[in-house]
Amino acid sequence: MLKLVLLRHGESIWNQENRFTGWTDVDLSEEGLRQAWHAGDVLRQHGYMFDIGFTSVLKRSIKTMHLTLEAMDLLWIPVQKSWRLNERFYGALQGLNKADTIAQYGTEQVQRWRRDPHELPPPITPDDPRYPGHDARYRHLTARELPLTENLSQTITRALPFWTETIVPALRSHQKVLVCAHGNSLRALVQYIDHLSDAEVAELDIPTGTPLVLELDDDLNRLNQYYLEPPTQPGPG
Numbered sequence: 070m071l072k073l074v075l076l077r078h079g080e081s082i083w084n085q086e087n088r089f090t091g092w093t094d095v096d097l098s099e100e101g102l103r104q105a106w107h108a109g110d111v112l113r114q115h116g117y118m119f120d121i122g123f124t125s126v127l128k129r130s131i132k133t134m135h136l137t138l139e140a141m142d143l144l145w146i147p148v149q150k151s152w153r154l155n156e157r158f159y160g161a162l163q164g165l166n167k168a169d170t171i172a173q174y175g176t177e178q179v180q181r182w183r184r185d186p187h188e189l190p191p192p193i194t195p196d197d198p199r200y201p202g203h204d205a206r207y208r209h210l211t212a213r214e215l216p217l218t219e220n221l222s223q224t225i226t227r228a229l230p231f232w233t234e235t236i237v238p239a240l241r242s243h244q245k246v247l248v249c250a251h252g253n254s255l256r257a258l259v260q261y262i263d264h265l266s267d268a269e270v271a272e273l274d275i276p277t278g279t280p281l282v283l284e285l286d287d288d289l290n291r292l293n294q295y296y297l298e299p300p301t302q303p304g305p306g
């Protein structure tokens with residue numbers, strides 16, 4: 070059996086402010102920092118250890134990985150970063166308050182932008198300051214790879230090469246793997262691994278800072294899946 074742990078980053082400042090985030094590189098909130106440490110603490114208490122970590126190039130996810138590993142005294146393991154694990158690129162919605170957007174466009178439209186795997190949010194243009202082509206960390210990406218907007222199905226397509234070429238070989242060589250990423254990039258991975266329908270993935274909401282354990286067979290079919298909670302302390306007597 071192969072075991073994989075997925076961890077959504079701790080709460081970010083824009084999660085707290087209820088804003089569409091996408092590739093905006095916002096930091097963790099105080100609560101997010103606490104959640105990231107707590108995740109490591111819970112993993113340690115359950116006896117987990119990792120050989121390698123994979124994360125995105127966004128600081129809320131990088132810092133979550135770092136704090137989680139620190140709480141486990143595993144800061145020494147290799148951690149590989151890839152833009153392919155980034156959050157879904159939310160186009161022109163990035164930065165907007167979700168409640169204001171609902172007031173302007175209606176609940177149904179906003180829900181489609183957020184959860185319909187094929188619905189594209191309004192795109193930005195390359196002269197927009199939010200265009201990733203202006204950011205040094207994406208300078209090796211081709212024009213086709215630089216998004217102007219992205220739906221969940223496109224997020225799966227760009228995350229998949231990293232899954233098959235990097236994460237799967239690590240799992241197959243029996244390394245213990247921690248993937249720290251984002252609400253939608255993790256939903257994309259789980260949809261692929263679990264063969265979830267569009268309706269099922271629309272219902273999937275992975276909470277921040279809570280380790281999700283996937284047990285897989287040798288063909289990478291899911292056998293079991295559960296969130297790790299703090300172990301219950303034995304009561305007095």
Ligand SMILES: O=C(O)[C@@H](CO)OP(=O)(O)O
Binds near residue numbers: 090
């Ligand atoms: O804003 C975002 O980038 C994501 C994750 O926080 O939001 P949503 O859950 O609406 O897809």
